[in-house]
Each structure stands twice: as structure tokens, then as C-alpha cells.
Amino acid sequence: MEPAIEVKDLTKNYGEITAVNHINFEVRKGEIFGFLGPNAAGKTTTIRILTGVIKPDGGTATITGYNILEQALKAKQIMSVVPEMANAYIDLTAWQNLMLIGELYGIPKKKRQERAEGLLKEFGLYERKNQLARGFSKGMKQKLILCMALLTEPQVLFLDEPTSGLDVESARLIRDTIRQYNRDGTTVFLSTHNMEEANQLCDRIAIINHGKIAAIDSPENLRMKSSGLKSVEVSFNKPVSANELSKIPNVMQVKKIGDKIRLYTDEPHSVMNSLIDYARSKGLTIITFNTLAPTLEDVFIKLIKEHEED
Numbered sequence: 076m077e078p079a080i081e082v083k084d085l086t087k088n089y090g091e092i093t094a095v096n097h098i099n100f101e102v103r104k105g106e107i108f109g110f111l112g113p114n115a116a117g118k119t120t121t122i123r124i125l126t127g128v129i130k131p132d133g134g135t136a137t138i139t140g141y142n143i144l145e146q147a148l149k150a151k152q153i154m155s156v157v158p159e160m161a162n163a164y165i166d167l168t169a170w171q172n173l174m175l176i177g178e179l180y181g182i183p184k185k186k187r188q189e190r191a192e193g194l195l196k197e198f199g200l201y202e203r204k205n206q207l208a209r210g211f212s213k214g215m216k217q218k219l220i221l222c223m224a225l226l227t228e229p230q231v232l233f234l235d236e237p238t239s240g241l242d243v244e245s246a247r248l249i250r251d252t253i254r255q256y257n258r259d260g261t262t263v264f265l266s267t268h269n270m271e272e273a274n275q276l277c278d279r280i281a282i283i284n285h286g287k288i289a290a291i292d293s294p295e296n297l298r299m300k301s302s303g304l305k306s307v308e309v310s311f312n313k314p315v316s317a318n319e320l321s322k323i324p325n326v327m328q329v330k331k332i333g334d335k336i337r338l339y340t341d342e343p344h345s346v347m348n349s350l351i352d353y354a355r356s357k358g359l360t361i362i363t364f365n366t367l368a369p370t371l372e373d374v375f376i377k378l379i380k381e382h383e384e385d
């Protein structure tokens with residue numbers, strides 16, 4: 076099946092800075108694809124290229140087969156974007172903003188009114204529909220922009236950090252809406268620096284740093300594949316020197332966390348056996364004992380570090 080988004084060798088420079096550095100990836104139809112990276116990684120730049128706001132210096136990209144440069148209009152008709160910076164017209168009301176988008180996309184009047192009403196209700200903005208966007212709070216503006224993006228029933232929806240700066244409830248509403256539209260067939264490309272958000276929402280994640288992609292995989296596979304990040308956490312009835320525990324075979328790193336000691340290893344079972352032997356030989360009692368799988372955050376930090384060492 077033709078991918079929803081196909082990116083080949085895409086590059087963008089700003090003077091000395093290479094914001095996007097020869098990246099390649101594919102987003103499958105029906106996927107929620109996450110672009111996870113720290114500040115200045117190149118997330119917004121990539122989204123701006125893919126949504127036709129800026130031109131790349133090299134490489135190609137297609138949206139459901141339409142080349143973003145040669146078939147820009149076609150590509151734009153099937154996508155919507157919720158940009159990083161809010162862009163509702165502040166001198167128009169919520170309703171007028173939605174009608175304007177509907178007209179621009181040639182949606183018949185009755186249909187755009189029906190959809191606008193439904194969306195405003197979904198986002199709890201219907202009561203405020205005749206007020207100027209100028210007077211809307213940050214969260215309300217963000218919801219209005221999402222309504223505007225969804226009004227056109229896009230096949231591909233781009234969201235640049237859609238929940239950043241929102242309260243817990245608003246963030247959840249936006250995540251639920253993203254899931255719901257995805258279930259109904261919308262492909263979603265979402266940028267975030269929030270690991271937990273990527274984990275909760277995405278089928279696959281690309282980790283981007285300094286304009287380069289460090290890894291692409293499902294959240295679960297990213298966790299599994301990362302070696303050296305499994306750990307055993309132990310505490311004893313008496314203080315024990317972390318230095319001594321670092322001599323246990325297969326232990327890669329030892330960290331003291333409160334009254335517990337965490338031993339990073341690829342062989343948690345062997346380390347557990349060694350710890351039992353150690354406790355016995357020193358006359359210590361083990362109080363807590365846990366094996367821990369890496370979190371997505373551990374994976375992220377590891378990949379970013381490896382990348383910087385290249």
C-alpha cells in the first residue's frame with residue numbers, strides 16, 4: 076500500500092545550522108506516527124516542510140503520493156496542520172474562523188455549519204462560538220485550531236506539540252480526539268518532546284536529534300532493543316557500598332537511588348543470583364528486589380547520547 080507520507084533525504088539549512096539533516100522515513104496509512112525529540116531537534120522544521128510552509132534545500136517528500144513541491148495543491152487538500160504557534164484569526168469569532176476555513180476548502184455551506192457545530196460541541200467551545208478568538212485562553216485557542224484542522228476531514232493530520240502548555244484535562248481531551256479520528260481512518264503525524272505522550276498515542280516513533288533520525292520503531296520495540304538498560308533494584312537491611320556491587324559480573328553501571336541500589340545489566344537473572352550470594356556471604360538481608368524494564372525515557376536518553384558521541 077502507498078504510504079501516507081514518504082520522506083527521502085530531506086534537508087534544510089539555516090545558514091550554518093542544518094535543521095533537518097538528510098532524513099528518511101515512511102508513515103503508513105492509518106498510523107499515529109510520533110516525531111520525538113528535544114528542543115531544536117528539527118521537529119517543527121520537518122512539519123513546516125511537509126505542510127508546504129517552507130521549501131527544503133534537498134530531498135523529496137510525498138503525501139499519499141503527491142509530491143509536496145510539484146503537486147502542492149493536491150497535497151494540501153488532503154492534509155491539515157495544527158502548527159506550533161496558534162494561528163486562528165483573533166479578530167474573528169470562533170464560528171467565523173471555522174466558516175472561513177470551510178469556505179477556503181470549498182466545503183458546502185450546510186456541511187461546514189454542521190461540522191463546525193459538532194466540533195465546537197465536542198471541544199466544549201460551542202457556548203463561546205460568537206466571541207472573538209482574541210479573548211480565548213491558550214487552551215481554548217489550541218482547541219479552536221484543532222477544530223479548524225478537523226473541519227476539512229483531512230486524510231493526514233499534522234500536529235506540532237498539540238498538548239504543550241495545556242492542563243491535564245485539555246491534554247487528555249486532545250489525545251482522545253486524536254485517537255478517535257485515527258480510528259476513523261485519519262493518519263496522524265505528531266511531534267512531541269513528551270515521552271509518555273508518544274508512548275500512549277503512537278504506533279511508531281522516530282527519535283530525532285540535531286536534525287537526524289536516531290531510531291524508528293514501535294514504543295515497545297524501542298524499549299526491548301535497547302541493551303544495557305535493564306536493571307535490578309535491590310535494598311539491604313544495612314548500607315552497602317555501591318562500589319562493591321559494581322564488581323558483580325555483568326553489571327554495567329550502579330546507581331544509588333534513595334535507599335535502593337540499581338544495577339544496570341543485560342543479564343538481570345545472573346545479577347540477581349550474584350546478589351543473593353553476596354547477601355549470604357556478608358550476612359545481609361535483602362529487603363526489596365525488583366527487575367526493571369527500561370522506560371522509553373531511558374531509551375531516548377541513550378539514543379540521544381550515542382548520537383552525540385558519533
Ligand SMILES: Nc1ncnc2c1ncn2[C@@H]1O[C@H](COP(=O)(O)OP(=O)(O)OP(=O)(O)O)[C@@H](O)[C@H]1O
Nearest residue numbers: 089092094112113114115116117118119120121268
Ligand atoms: N527560520 C529560522 N531561521 C533560523 N534558524 C532556524 C529557523 N527555524 C529553525 N531554525 C533552527 O533550526 C533548528 C531546528 O529548529 P526546530 O524549530 O525545527 O526545532 P524543534 O525540534 O521544533 O524544537 P522545539 O521543541 O523547541 O519546538 C534550531 O537550531 C533552530 O534554531
Ligand SMILES: [Mg+2]
Nearest residue numbers: 118119120159
Ligand atoms: Mg518545534
